[in-house]
Amino acid sequence: MILVTTPTGDIGARVLSRIAQSERPLRVVVRDAAKLPRDLIGRIDVVEGSHGDPSVIAQALAQIDSVFWLPPGSPASANAKEAYVDFSRPFCAALASSQVRHVVGVSALGRGWPKPAGHVTASLQMDDMIAGTGVAYRALACASLMDNLKRQADVISARDVFYLPTAGNLKLPHVAKADIADVASRLLTQTDWSGVDAIPLLGPENLSFEEMASVMTTVLGRPIRFQEMSMEDFGGMMQAAGASEGMAAAMVEMFTAKNEGMDNMVEPPSRAITPTTFRQWCDEELRPVL
Template sequence: MIVVTAPTGNIGSQVLAHLLDSGEPLRVVARDPSKLPAETRRRVEVIEGSHSQQDVVLRAFDGADRVFWLVPGDPRAASAEAAYVDFARPGCDAMQRCGVKQVVGISALGRGWPKEAGHVTATLKMDDLVASTGVAYRALACSSLMENLLRQVVPIRDQGVFFCSSPADFKLPFCATRDAAALSARLLLDRSWSGVEAIPMMGPEDLSGNDMARIMTEVLGKPVRCQEIGTEDLRKTMLGRGASAGMAQAMVEMFVAKNEGMDHLVARPAPNPAPTGFRQWCEMLLKPVVEA
């Protein structure tokens, strides 16, 4: 039995799509099962509720040997540690009590960074908590997700601009959620692996904001530029959108760490489990959304 958490989210829904025709019994944990397609609901067992709740995860993990673990973003949590580590405690307890064997989780690059890094620091603490249960664990250490740009479709479409909190010429790795989902599904269908390992998820090349603007301009056929914003402006934007002070601070700390080189601590793996390039992603996802 495979359990998929966050099955209606961007990554979880793609993981579930990969697994539906595998022949494996599937169970999902969904706060709002109505968000699942009707055909999917007919093919999986649904546990309604949040996987932060002990009664929910105990029911969900009962009889399961493999779990896809993803903590949904919560900008209103008191802190990043509350959003990730505290959220995960009931699930980790249930993994132990129910005898789960393998867990695949969505994590972040940054292991070994010596300073506070907000969301990344909390995510890595969550990884340690999962690993402490004794399960075999694969943490997909994602660089910044290309899909985050979809939050800026309106300014890209209407003003030809997107905003970034790194210097416009500073190169960083990015990855597409489709690659994280595909690898997660492959791992969940493979019972042979054991131990604890982080797998860096870094697209085929590092890109600056200016690089991304050039590629978007070429793919969209209209001028697009990158507008750098400072971390304090980022904080104000988050607070204005309803984020807690703790989560706004966590976002600032994460970007400060990225801008100081945190994402360059590890080399891009070979073969690369995140092969989708930014141009391909723009053609597949960004362009259709901008033109819709």
């Protein structure tokens, strides 16, 4: 049986939908079962509660052999370590007495980066903790998510502009959540792998935010521009959106590391496993939101 965490989140819901099309029995752990797709009610096993709660995750792992692991990364957490590492401790403790043999987790690029990198640093510490339990583990080392631009949908709609604390001409890898879910689902349903490894998910090409604005202009049919903002303003924007001071600082650290080259340290043998182009993402994901 496969356990899916965050089944109502943007990535988790996609993983759940894909695995539900297979013959594998499924369980989810979810805070509010009413938010699950109605067509899956009665077809999957449901454990209600937080997967960071020791008693909940212990119950959820009974008779499970494979797990999709993704902490919610609550912006209200005191800091990134609490949001990812501390949240995952009960899960790692419960693995020892479980039947789980395979875990697939969502993580980040940045292994080997010598400086603090906020959310990335915490995600890699989480990976090491899970790997240390002895399960076969695949960390999906993701580049920046194209889908994060949807957080600025209201601003794009009203002002035809989006903001980030990065030079407009800096080329970086970007990956779609749909591709992350595809890779995760394949690993969870085809468990012919062992050991511990990270799989870089970089999308099909590196793009600058100015290039992304040009693509958005073409797809949306109106001029969209990118505006670089300062790190100080970015941190303030994160706190205004509900992030704690520590989580906002972690975002600043992460973007600083990305700007300095962290995401460009790895080039996988093939980028074909994450084929969604930014133009395709804009057409399928951004335009309907706007």
